[in-house]
Amino acid sequence: MELTKVYRAIDKPFLVSLLAILLMGIIALTSANATISGDPLSYVKRQLLAIALGFFILLLMVRVDYSQLSKYDRIVYILTLVLLVAVLVFGKEVRGTQGWIGVGSFRLQPAEIAKILIIVGFASFLEKRQGSLETLKDLVPCFLYVLVPFGLILLQPDVGTGLVVLAVMLGMMFVAGANPKLLIKIILAGIGLVGIALFLHFQFGMWLPLKDYQLLRLTVFLNPYNDGQGGRGVGWNTIQSLVAIGSGGFFGKGLFHGTQVQYSFLPERHTDFIYAVIGEEMGFLGASFLIALYGVLIYRAVQIAYSSKDLYGTLLVIGIASMWLFHVFENIGMSIGMMPVTGIPLPFVSYGGSAMLANFMGVALVLSVNLKGNRAMF
Template identity: 40%
Template sequence: MFKRNWKHIDKIMITAAIVLVLISLCIIGSATHINKGAINYDFVVKQGVAFVVNFLMLLFFCNYDYTRLKRFAKPLYVINLLMLAAVMFFGTSALGAQRWIQIGPLTLQPSEFSKLIMIICLAALLADRGEKFDRWRSLIPVALFVGVPFLLVLKQPDLGTSLVFIAIAAGMLVVSRIKLSILRNIAVMGVLAAPIGWFFLKDYQKSRILVFLDPNADPFGAGYHIIQSKIAIGSGMLFGKGLFQGTQSQLNFLPENHTDFIFSVIGEELGFLGCLFILFLYFVLIYRTLLTAKECKDRFGILLATGILSMWTFEILVNVGMTCGIMPVTGIPLPFMSYGVSALTTNMMALGVVLNVYLRQESTIFL
């Protein structure tokens, strides 16, 4: 079965993802090889081991019939809520947020796994609905379904992941035949409610929005990240300074250079052409996922592919935009690139689900 599936797998999609991970290992190594005054590659080793394990999980998801995931939707939803609730009581704190759970040597971030679980559960919920979403009251079950994990993640606080939930739900509702006027009205209401939401934000979240509007307002505080990121990307020019040669990343001027701001390291060391190549790989990944959703004949499969497509698209746009200074700073990682076992595991499993949807279609998808 594996040989037969591998013959018909979307090799373009899986190649794009693998190349992204391999490049990320090089960039993570460049950004972190000088740690506490000594040369080591601990981050690369951890991410590399996670990739090997996750690749085996990807193969499992490729061979596991995705339609069976539907029957596990309710238990998964309960597990998701329990994981997110556990963070409130047993989670560890870092950088002003309580988002992680320590299990032996592993530090896991449940909100990352929550994204894929939410896609599976919401796809199962929407697949069973035959009617169109043409009234406000028809959205109440969906709002409650997404709202509970949304609030649990927001409590951590993790505004970035909460916004990913909204992007996922919006994308899946569009293909669920929601009346576009309702979607438009929701967007308008969100914009009008934004000033009220300001009073519920944490101080550091307010600072991020203010420095997004004017980074120089606090150049040595909240605006430091984005200023250093723009310097790093701009200094790379066309061809970059070369791997392991970036000054902003190598001299630790650029904070979080292996996680949230890894794209800045790419811009500095690989230059504009390197950034274009990374964005091209993301385009291939998104395009093939879109084709998979378009050609799928099963409603549940369409929703799964659309949810994953929405998650990846939103995360790429926000993370890249953040490093370039056209989006506020958030904790959203760059898919397949940013360091993090939880994020990489979630994305590899999501890739396995999309490849499985592709494999089980009667017709072959071509460029």
């Protein structure tokens, strides 16, 4: 296929917004680690390597006709479970989560790759049930399909990624034609059950499959000073993030001049709370611009989804868009004290090789649907 034809067919706003987000991420990461001991560019170099590998994977995957993936849905599902079981057996624990498989200095987070595999398999699962998603009985198999990998992810325990999987499932089911009223009732019932379970745990000690400090991280955002240590415990991250963003003002303090960032008051500033780096040093203007870029990226993905020639392509892209939307909503939400601290990275911005590769796999699927929809496959 001629490159000129591909250039004409590819969704340029989608691609431009992606490149702009990557650039803002590298700038923020450079500033966030400017004062660390040793090589201050070590994280930046590794992030650039992950981006380069991501583009390589993108070029390989975008050549594949996405519709062929539906033929291997069972293999994809089995591979997903194998990855998630393997990390429970052979994985290494990092910050209380057994979510990494490593050899030497190389580490992979299988749950990140599993999110993409779940989307690929679940899209085929839903396509086969088109027109048969009206009753609770119809929806039960869909919930069971996702429940197994969701449960394995919770066992790590990785609540954040588990929530992403649920958000992806609901987004895909809605577009696949599931009864919207029934979905809303199920969501409200789920939220109610979680609330009751948390109440019973904290009031009467009912057992939950999470440690107390993990549960506290999910609830302390309501009042970060009420963490048992006057804001110096698990509420510290939220407090420092709020101080950083609030002190940034409209234009920000300037790159390498954020006091919360450069004096290391802000924890996890290169991963979970990198949005606070942007908020302090680039201000409301820079932080809002990043949100606008995400808006363009996700909006164009949805447009690509609905221009797909088949339901499978639509569901693939909706799954990816739902994943990005939830990541952005949750990560920015926890940075401004509106959502629980779950450790979900900001797509294409937070430091992390596994997340970057998974996101580029998502980009490849979106562009594959885009190019086939415009009859411009390689």
